[in-house]
Amino acid sequence: MLFHFRNSDLQECGYARQHAVSKMLAMNTSHAQSSAKPLGAQARFEQALDAGRFEIQRCRACERHIFHPRQLCPHCGSNSLEWVAPSGLGHVYATTTVRLSPEHPYDVSLVELDEGVRLMTRVRNLEPGAIKIGSRVRMAIVHENGKSRIECDALEADR
Amino acid sequence: MNRERGSIVVAGAATFGCGSSPGYSDIELLAEAARLAVEDAGLRMADVDGLATANLNAAMWPLNVVEHLGIRPRFIEGSNIGGAAFVSQLGHAGTALNEGLCDVVLICYGSTQKTYSLARRERLAARSLLDPFPYEQPYRPFIPPSGYALIASRHMYQYGTTRRQMAEVATAARAWARLNPEAAVRDPLSIEDVLSARMISDPFGALDCCLVSDGAGAVVLVRAERAADLPKPAVHLLSSETAVWHRQISDMADLTVTPAAESGPRALARAGLSVGDIDVVQLYDAFTINPIVFLEDLGFCPKGEGGNFVQDGAIAPGGVLPVNTNGGGLSCVQPNMYGVFEIVEAVRQLRGECGARQVSGARTALIHGNGGVAAGAQATAILCHPEAL
Numbered sequence: 393m394l395f396h397f398r399n400s401d402l403q404e405c406g407y408a409r410q411h412a413v414s415k416m417l418a419m420n421t422s423h424a425q426s427s428a429k430p431l432g433a434q435a436r437f438e439q440a441l442d443a444g445r446f447e448i449q450r451c452r453a454c455e456r457h458i459f460h461p462r463q464l465c466p467h468c469g470s471n472s473l474e475w476v477a478p479s480g481l482g483h484v485y486a487t488t489t490v491r492l493s494p495e496h497p498y499d500v501s502l503v504e505l506d507e508g509v510r511l512m513t514r515v516r517n518l519e520p521g522a523i524k525i526g527s528r529v530r531m532a533i534v535h536e537n538g539k540s541r542i543e544c545d546a547l548e549a550d551r
Numbered sequence: 552m553n554r555e556r557g558s559i560v561v562a563g564a565a566t567f568g569c570g571s572s573p574g575y576s577d578i579e580l581l582a583e584a585a586r587l588a589v590e591d592a593g594l595r596m597a598d599v600d601g602l603a604t605a606n607l608n609a610a611m612w613p614l615n616v617v618e619h620l621g622i623r624p625r626f627i628e629g630s631n632i633g634g635a636a637f638v639s640q641l642g643h644a645g646t647a648l649n650e651g652l653c654d655v656v657l658i659c660y661g662s663t664q665k666t667y668s669l670a671r672r673e674r675l676a677a678r679s680l681l682d683p684f685p686y687e688q689p690y691r692p693f694i695p696p697s698g699y700a701l702i703a704s705r706h707m708y709q710y711g712t713t714r715r716q717m718a719e720v721a722t723a724a725r726a727w728a729r730l731n732p733e734a735a736v737r738d739p740l741s742i743e744d745v746l747s748a749r750m751i752s753d754p755f756g757a758l759d760c761c762l763v764s765d766g767a768g769a770v771v772l773v774r775a776e777r778a779a780d781l782p783k784p785a786v787h788l789l790s791s792e793t794a795v796w797h798r799q800i801s802d803m804a805d806l807t808v809t810p811a812a813e814s815g816p817r818a819l820a821r822a823g824l825s826v827g828d829i830d831v832v833q834l835y836d837a838f839t840i841n842p843i844v845f846l847e848d849l850g851f852c853p854k855g856e857g858g859n860f861v862q863d864g865a866i867a868p869g870g871v872l873p874v875n876t877n878g879g880g881l882s883c884v885q886p887n888m889y890g891v892f893e894i895v896e897a898v899r900q901l902r903g904e905c906g907a908r909q910v911s912g913a914r915t916a917l918i919h920g921n922g923g924v925a926a927g928a929q930a931t932a933i934l935c936h937p938e939a940l
Contacts, residue, residue: 434685460686460802486708486806488700489753490693500692500752502701502801512687512801521753525708541689 433461433473440475441540446533447475448509459509478507480531482544485510487523499523503544505531517545556823557787557940559645560778563592563771564898569884570735572765573666577606578619581661584767585620592771593782594655599771601626601647601656603640607633607887608674616659626653632795632930633922634835637768637890639930642791644772654773658894661767662886671763684924687799693752696760696838698800698925700752703840705806707754709855714754716858717839718745721758721881723867724836728878730868730908735764736882745839759839761880761889768891770898786901787940789822791932800925807855810929811848811919818917818931819850826850829933830913831900832872833893835921836879842866845919846874849931873910876900890920894932901936914939 431439433449437460440447449458453470457478464471482505491497497520504510513531515523529544565587568580581604589596602624606612613629616622626647628640637658644656664671675694692698706712722742728734740758748756778785794810794817797803819825826849834842843857851872852860860866866874877883877896884892897916899905914936922928 460799486701486705488692488697488704489750490691490697491750491752492693494749498691500690500697500701502806510801512690512692512799514690525704539689 433463436475437461438540441533441542442535444533446478446480446531446542448478448505448507449473450476457505457507457509459505459511478505478531481506482529482531484515484523484525484527484529484546487515487525489520497521503529503531511542514543515546516543556789557935557937558775559648559788560773560775561770561786561788561894561898561934562773562778562781562783563588563590563594563769564895565591565769566733566884566892566895567767568661569733569766569892570764571665572663575663575666575765577608577661577663577667578615579661580663580765580767581616581659581769582619584661584769585657585659588659588769588771589657591783592655592773594771596620596622598655599657600624601628601644601653601772603628603637603644603656603658604660605629605631605636605640605888606660606662607631607678622657624653626656632793632928634837634888634890635793635920635922635928635930636888637894638791638918638920638932639793639928641772641788641894641932642793642930645788645791648772648774654777656772657769658772658891659767659769660886660888660891662888663765664887665763665765684799687801692800695924696752696755699838699840700755701800702803702806702844702926703754703838706840706844706858709807710858712840712843712858714746715742716862717754717759717843718742719861719864720836720839720842720866721745723861723864723870724875724879724881724883726864726867727876727908728882730906731876731878731883734878734883735762736878740882755838761837761885762882764884764886766884766886766892768895770891770894784902785937786898787935787937789824789933789935790818791930792817792821793928793930795928797925797927798923799927803925803927807844809844809848809921809926811845811921811931814929814931815849815919818933822933822935824915824933826917829915829917830873831876831897831910831916832874833876833897833916833918834874834879835889835893835919836875836881837885837889837921839881841921841926842874844926845921849917849919868908873913876905876908876910890918890930893918893920894934897934901934
């Protein structure tokens, strides 16, 4: 099963809207689980991803975005972190093609989101070896075998 | 670490079983290297009252070593930051000796990663279960080459570094290995051989990657006043500095700058030396990009110029800077955690024991260790001959 990360309206309306939407989502989540204990950052991230939402953290104290998910801000040490929906856009920062099996090579890339954080991912709409550093990409959520992960597509202009 | 300059001496150094040692276990190879290092220092195993060791397969490895060697150390150091561990442990051992916590420290390592009955791939899988990378494993990076391949891709993009320049690191290592009877691989190697090897994780081909070998290494440290009575020429430990910045490649702030940019300047400052004073260099060459980035981070050349620096045999025998004079992890020995072998080679160079590969008049040595799957842990140490104190 494959879900595209739906973010077109968020991109148009800018950060304030994103912020409001993610806050709303967070409220829904906390309402639904009001009796449950709070989750650690990894479980919280994975739960949102399973529900079709790609969210990263932002530190309320120093206002920097954070990925991978953590309990404390690695920049200032604050534990006051909020979950926000990123724009879903970024660029390829580094890339390699794994050729353990020469018949089935695959790419592993690092993407830097426009929010300034980096993550390992896969560019799924290009052949192995065709990815260029600097190419613009749009993130997507992939659900497979009961697990969810973030992948991305190179934007048309950069293909 | 040092109370006074030169107060700590590496009195013994040895290797055992480098290359292929079927029929041995990790601890057995380690024990043989430990025995030889203690003997080299003119001491007995019973004199050892400090231990520094680590192994990637065992979380409580110092216990294995204490039990097997039958020692009763007062100082036990088992911190494991990957391949940089032993270069880092030099500093901790030096501090313990200076503080009088113990009198003789044995730093030791042994691994049969090449011939061990449990295949390397199974061990990597077991490790990823016990110590997962939940945000990276879904993308199946080939650990460890892919992390360093990503570093290389970024270095090539930002600075125009080429595969040919990286190949120079491999051919230089091989040229040194051909002068070292202990090196595992001694066949001639050309730039074209490196460039045409089977690709592993772009931009690395098979010959951009270090060996997978067996081997053990050990060194013995004492305070300088004791070294005066010992048989081998003293080699002084001037500094050992460690820096750890991250664990996984996606958390490395700038893929072209490693924590060597912190550990190196700290180690040089504490030793009271600059890179221009260094006669022989040992750099942890897990992949051909590593020495290029380390030469930049340590200050041997400006950032981005490492590729140019290593060209035309500059780090090979007869070049401007002798790097990895044993043949390195690329051609001599690489049993998973390579740092201890860099220390042994630096000691041998400063003692003048290196035969055909001896760097004439070597008085100072810089040792740089790398640890982790993404260059996250780095340690730099400086050793010297008594004349350079």
